[in-house]
Every structure is written in C-alpha cells, then in structure tokens.
Amino acid sequence: MDSTSQGSLSTQLVAFCRFLRTKGFTIGPREELEMFTVLAQWRFEDPAVFQLMLAHLLCKSRQQQLDFPDLFREFWQELFKSFDSKTKSVRQSKKRTVKPPSLTALKSWLYNKQPAEQHEASFYSRDSGASAGALSNYSSHQIKELSIIIEQLAKVWASTPGRRKITSKKNSGEIDLRRMIRKNMNTGELINITFREPKIQRPRLVLVCDVSKSMEMFSDFTVQLLYAFQSSYRSIETFVFGTQLYHISKLLRNHSFKQSLDLLSDQVPDWSGGTRIGQCLDQLIYQYGSRLLHGKVIFLMISDGWDTGDTELLQRSLGYIKRRVSKLIWLNPQAGKPGFTPSVQGMIAAMPFIDYLHGVHDIDSLRDLKTKI
C-alpha cells in the first residue's frame, strides 16, 4: 500500500468512524489512533481480515458486533459519495422511514387518555421544541419526587447483608485492623477498637411495563416512573411490552427525559397496541432469563392485566419467574380503585404467583407502596 492510498484509506476510515458514531458506536480518538497503529504495522490484503480487525477495534458489545457487518457493507458501498452528505442522508432517510410511525405511536399513547388527565405531556412531539421543553420542565419536578420515593423504596427493599464491609456505627461485627492500627499509631497500645460489618445490599430490579392500549390513561405517569426508576436506581433493567418485548434500559440511562422520549419513540414501535403478556414474559425468560432472573432480584411488573394472549403461557412464565426471583411485585394502576378485585383474564391467571399486588397510578400511590411492603 503506497502512501497516497494509505492517506486516502485513512480519510475513509475516519469517515467510517464518524458514520459508526451516528449509529451509536462510542468511538473516540483513542480507538482511531489504535486503528492506525495496527494499520501501520500490517499490510491487509484480505478484505475479510481487514473487516475483522476493524470489528474488534471498534465494537464494544455483542450487539455492535452483530450490527457491524451490515454497517461495514453499507458504508463501503457508498464510498464514492461525500461522507458528510452520506451521514446526513442516512439520518434524514431514517427520519423519514423509521421515526414517524413509532413517534406517532408514542405520541398517541401519551395523548389518548381521559380528558381529566390531559395536560402538556399529551402534546409531546420531538419535532416541536416548545412542547417537548414544556414536558421536560413539567416532568423534572415529578421525576425528582419520584426519584426520592424510589430511593426510599430501595432502602426498604435492602435487607440482605452483602460481602462488602463498612465501618460499624454500632461497634459490632468484626474488628477492623486497618483502621485500628491507624487510630492507635500514637499509643502503640490497642486502645481504640474499631469494627466493621457487612453492608446491606440493595436488590437488583427487573422492571417490566405494559404499554398497550389499555394502559394509555396512565401513560404519562408510567413513562416518568420508568425514567425515574432507571435513572435513580443503580442495578435495574427495564423492559416495555405490548405484543413484543423491548429492552429499554439503555434508552433511559444517562439521557435527559426529553432525549429518552426521543429514543423511545425511535426504537419502540409497539405503543398503544395489543397485549400478549405471556408471550412477552416468555421472550424475556428466553432471551434474558439466565442472566437477569436470580435470587437477588425483585421483579416489578406494571400492568393492568388486560391480556389477549395465551393464559397458560402467562401462568407458566410467571411460575418460572416466581421460582427464580426473590419477590414478584405487580403494580396495577387499576388496583388503587376502591372495591378492586382482579377480574380480568391476565390478573386472575397471575394472582397465584404474585407476592404483592399494589395499585400505583400516581405519586401518592407509589408512596403508599413503601409503607405496604
């Protein structure tokens, strides 16, 4: 490879990195530098080996590795076009083809609710800066309040002593030699004795939320609750479902509420549709069960139990989840109503497996959850 072609290749590779960044890859100068370091040491004659090298240097997760071959092909096929216009056009074409249906779906899920509960949140649109801003402002106070309650809930749920040790305030537990030596350096005698004890662990959470048509009237509270849980609770994985299951933790983590709404509208098309709880839980077990469902997990389900799917599968899935996790808590927005009895198909099927059923439809009802459990 001569210096000209090497130089041209460098430009193309920088553009390729830029292209990948638009697809969610986290590629910084460090990765680019490493790529050129390897290129400088090696003559790549086999395109497959070249692609493999780039995949290893630029992908940081399994999903990225799975997406990489298609992105690689897409980019190099478009090589002769301007890189800037390429990335712009890709973004624009995606806007045209993918975003509107799901955006409309999320908007409709947020919009279609009882008149008494309509407010700014219902008018959210990613293309309307003012409305989105209004929703962000409106939500920030509620989200803050929700986060405080979730923090209190986390303290209530934390009950298992872990293996990490912290200094004991009650002077109980095992002797902390490290601290004790420091404290008694002056005297040479062990006069001040310090203790350490196991730190109480917070459980991991798996939060699964129904976003089907029947949940529309609670949509703005539910979306904020999901966001507040994901942003304030450390060990949590969040999913939403209608007729399919979507893993949305990454869409909510480290983003503002508005950004999260944009990402959700981009990537989850299933708002306001039908409900197949059994199938979706089965999908969760199959795809994530061995990793996420274990004895240190609290499984939180948010759903009204309206279900058009297979009841037997729902029972089988809940039975499996119940066996694997420490607690199965079902938050049903309808359950807060006076005189509520589980009468819909999904709730009747689920009742034998639920440790706690609680009605959560607003901040006060979430606050109640803390005292009930």
Add this chain to the structure above:
Amino acid sequence: MTLSEVSDLLSSQGYISDSAISMAVYLSATLEKPLLVEGPAGVGKTEIAKVLGSAFNTTLIRLQCYEGLDASHSLYEWNYQKQLLHLKMLESEKQSVAQKEKAIFSDEFLLKRPLLQAISDDSQKQVLLIDELDRADEEFESFLLELLSDWQVSIPELGTIKARQIPYVVITSNRTRELSDALRRRCLFLWIDYPDIEKELAIVLSKNPEINQSLARQITTFMHEVRKLRLDKVPGTAETLDWARALASLHIDHLNREVISQTLGLVIKDWQDTRNLQDSLSELLEKVGVKSKV
C-alpha cells in the same frame, strides 16, 4: 508477532481457535489492551488466559471476582499482625508518629494481591485473568479503570505504583449484569459463542485423543441439537468435554438411549431441563442418527 503466529501459538497449546479469537488475541497483544471476553458459560473464555499463560511461558495470575470484592482482596493488604508486632517493638524507641508510620507502611509489610502482583513483576510480562467481572460490584469495576487505562494503581501510603511490564489482561464476563461503557472502552471486545459441530468435534478430539471418532461426532451432533432446545442452563463445551471423557473412560463407542439416560447428569444440570430433554430424547436420537431401540 503476526496473526498467523498467534493462531499457531494457540493451536500449539491445544486451543482450537478461529479467526475472531486469533485476531482479538493478536490485537490485544499488539496494542497492550485488555481483552474483554463475553459469551455463554462453558465456551472457553477462561481457557484463553490459561492458554496464553502457558504459550508465553509465564505466570497466570487469576483474580476470581465475587460480590464484595474490594481493593484489600484484589490489590494489596497490609500485614497487620506484623505491623502490630513492629509497633510494639518501636514502643521503647523515641520515634515520631511520622517515622513509625513510614516504617510500618513500607514494602516489608505489604501483601501483594493479584492486581499488584501482575504489574509489579519486572522480570517478565504476566498474564492476568480477571474472571467473571460481572459478579463483582460496580464500585470494583470503577476501581479497575485506573489500572486498565494507565497501568498504574494508587496506594495512599505508598503513592502511585506504575506497571513495570504491562501484563496481558483477559477479563471474562457471563453478562449477569452489563459492564460499564467506561470499562468496555478500555478493552477489546471478543464474543465467544457455542462452537459449530466441526469446531466442537476438533476440540473433543484434541482434548480426548483416545476417543472413538464416530462417538465424538455423535456427541457433538447431539450437543448441537440439545442447545437448540429451550433449556434453562444450556450446556457448553466444558460439558461436552466432560461427557466425552466419561464415555471414553467407560469404553463406549456409540451413543444409545440407555447410555444417554445414565450419563445425562454430566450434560444437564437442572431437573426441569432433564425432564425437557427426556421428553425430546427420541427426536434428538433420530437427528443424531441413533436408533432408539438397540
């Protein structure tokens, strides 16, 4: 070292690799970057580090992660008993607190744990295996960042200790939780999936040279079909190797229903999975080409 040399090195140690594994190991060695290996249990993630240790003829330092793992178990600890004795001996001498402190917080009283051992040996590059990092807390993961990017650690009493030789680092994870983006960015990523039939056959034959070839093929085909079932704990290559070793030691030269039923415990480790597999056994045997009735 070239890519083909890495492939040869791995195969010389009996590790059946593929282009992705060889490339990852090559890049990790070239760029002196940790290799983060993810994949299902029992596919040979930990084995990579062991193989590298023997291939480079160096020590393998292993840090098994668990919940609550902290700096005192992974990096260093002071020998408190020795420090106390020393303090007692210094009692009669008129030394200032600073002098006493300097004396007892020195190398003589330092117990090196795996991470410190891996960076403080200047005689040769070590292989450091940080196994099942997902089992450790997020705090520990953050603690690792300084080591993995700058190859140095800070010990309050001694200051910053820089690596004399940057070790080969292999980090494994079973994905019971997602590792942070910060850690991922400091590593090269390698995903190892269940091997295909031919690769698994090569692994079985390489690890059990005495095994009957047709039995080995039946075992690997059977395992391939078992993995297609919806099991709670899908058996990995490790289970295949255990099973092959057991059948070879029993001098069995072909699979049949009875042999499978008697030795199923080596492959399936969950009662529900055992029931599921027994229900589908006839179908599986047919796919493997074994007659149900012998």
